[in-house]
Amino acid sequence: MTAQDMGSPATRDGMSVGGSTGRLFIVSAPSGAGKSTLCLAVRAKMPDLAYSVSHTTRRPRQGEEDGRDYYFISEAEFKQGIAQRRWAEWALVHGNYYGSSAQWIQQTLAERRDILMDIDVQGAGQMVDRFPRAVTIIVVAPWTSMSINISRRTARVCWIHWAEEP
8 A cells, every 4th residue: 555545635636646746644643642553553554655753852762763763862952953943843742842854854755755744733733834735634532522623724634533432
């Protein structure tokens, strides 16, 4: 299966099928809602899909590998990246910075490769502003009562709800 096989609505509004850039798929959710699990399953089925590895200032957890799970960098380096506009999106979450490389995203899209991103809600808002044709998937866990307002600027939104256990 490829990203082309996904048949997203974005293919009908001029976003990239046979076009000049790849497509951007953003999976977003609050921490613990299952976005990483969903992305792992998609990546297993679609190994050619480029995956955006975020940069963070937090310490690696057991089993995490630099460059595979995250790029682990210092707070000073991250803040320098903010000043240099190196991040396509960034957020301060639970006292640590997280961000996605603008250069890598732009280069990968220019190579006509589709990208999957796994980012928090703050970052997704920034990405939609910067890449309005991105396909945005919001994962809402059944245990949250949170409502998410999506602006009309969002090109496409797919809601994924897991059924609650009775």
